[in-house]
Amino acid sequence: MSYCVHCGVELDKSEKRCPLCQTEVINPREPFDEKAVRPYPRRLDPITRQINRRFIGSLITIVLAFPALLCGAIDFSQAGRLTWSAYVIGALILVWSWTVPYYLLRRRSLSGIFIPGVLALLSYLFLIAWLQQDLSWYLPLALPLVLMPAALIFLIIALVWRRLIRGFAIPAAVLIAAGLLIVAIELVLKHAAGGLARPTWSLYALIPCLALATVCLAIARRQAVLDEIKRRLHL
Amino acid sequence: MTAPSPAKTWYRLDNAAKIYPAIMRTRHTTVFRLAALMREPVNPDQLQQALDMTMPRFPQFAVRLRKGIFWYYLEACHKPALIEEDVNNPLRPWSRTDAKKFLFRVRYGDRRISVEFFHALTDGYGASVFLRTLVAAYLSLQGVACPAGDGILDVRDTPTEAEREDAYKRFSNFKVIHRPRETRAFRLQGTLLPGQQLSIICGVCPADPVSQAARRFKVSVTELLVGVYLYQLYRIQQQGGYHTERPVRVSVPINVRRFYPSQTVRNFALYANPGIEPAYGSYSFEEILGLVHHFMRYTINEKYLNAMMCANVAPEKSLLLRISPLPIKNLAMRLVYTWTGESRFTSTVSNLGVVNLPPEMASHVERLEFMLGPSRYNPVNCAVISTNGQVVIQFSATMEETDPQRAFFRHLVRLGIPVRVESNRDWDEFGGK
């Protein structure tokens, strides 16, 4: 039988090191026996981690469902149908659709969470337009102003997740996207107002964005500059 | 008391059990394990047969957990219980895929028969009755007759209503409700073991030196072990760069059966949390032992425990809580547990005490072992059981560092108690860590 020279405890034959202090067993008379029966087998029991996420998902559902039901009930008891509470309920469903799939989906993917979220946002805007009985702003304004940023954000996140762009290329991509987005927004606004669709003021935003993006791309290509920035500015 | 009762198809959770399904997490399994280390390798076929013989005696364990609108409940399930092979990381929580299975597992290793229980079913004592009955049935298949009685049930008897009563409800007298006020306790921190692993370190001491040391300090064995552990946790806190003013507390489950004539095999335990306040000054080992000793004497008596028990049963009487739907109840119980539960103590020392085995069984069982599941807030837990003149102290941890375990066992060695250590850590596999 061997003792740990450090702790003074006797060690089981199956212990190669002291489990308490990791000191190796040194006993010339009775060296560590590889074949000694270990008290526990090596096989690991796989553990599925799901309990926690589902809990948070259902928690958010409860927290959101409560005010939704309450507003619906009050509104219905007063007006006999849903009037103002439709806005509240729609907004709560919107919040739900942005948060809960993240916790409930078995396999999380960007498209599985992002695309339903964008669709929910569009549906909510449509609900507002429909409730106000004025659909004129929905197609020319709401639809493009939601879809364009959504598409750009989706593209950038997907590229970053796939590691196709990294480091200083990320701010460069964001700047280029933001610049283009501003131009697109101006075009949409002017088109909706019925004017000439030609960019004017947005170009003043686009040009600095592109300039800064060029600087970022230049830095991204120069390892030495990168190192220098890291050294001076590390947090 | 022995009148047979009609078979039930469902059971309410007992008072203590109600909290466990709500607080179960991947890293807080609310599962514990009792094992019998046999002298001969275990025969799996005979063990399965023994389990089939034992199950009808424990109908309250042949259940699965179901959700009602207002409460969880246990639904009788008539599938056969199957034994499983032992693993390196026992005490896996019950996940959704296990929902259709029983809330206990019987595992066999080389020489080890172990039962893992979800705490909603029973406490350590109830599990020890089940394990001893199972081992007796197993030995009877090998031609060794073990007499029933003293914690071993006769598998041919019919189960009684008294064995599955909610003893908390029956014995709380509601003279006064007392819930000890406690602040947030010191919390051990370390490197979390990779997802699936559990570090098990088991120390075996002969019982005589342990009780001699306890007698020398004029305390009980539990008080001695709790005192040693508290003192070492306190030293770790003072040296380890922790917040040094937080109270160090250890939770000690108390088997309440010794105060009340209950035959229940379900939960019937309460907790005492002895501790020290490092903000008041520095403590010596003797001082801590004295504090633990007097705290335990102050707490562990029928009247004080009943007042604590009433505090646990009282919420169950409130109509508002009872009619709120289960998801809201779960949320409330989690919040209450976060505020008043595990964060109020640093670790747990659960001493099941001396578990007597009849001589026929003792000649085939080397010792019993007791292990607690990992918990979310406290990375190291300790469980103690004594059989056949051996005290088995088993630490289960989700933390890589072994400082508390090392300090504890070294202290025992310094007190003149020889300790033999074994573990589940495989140095080749885990890269020498």
Ligand SMILES: [Zn+2]
């Ligand atoms: Zn050592």
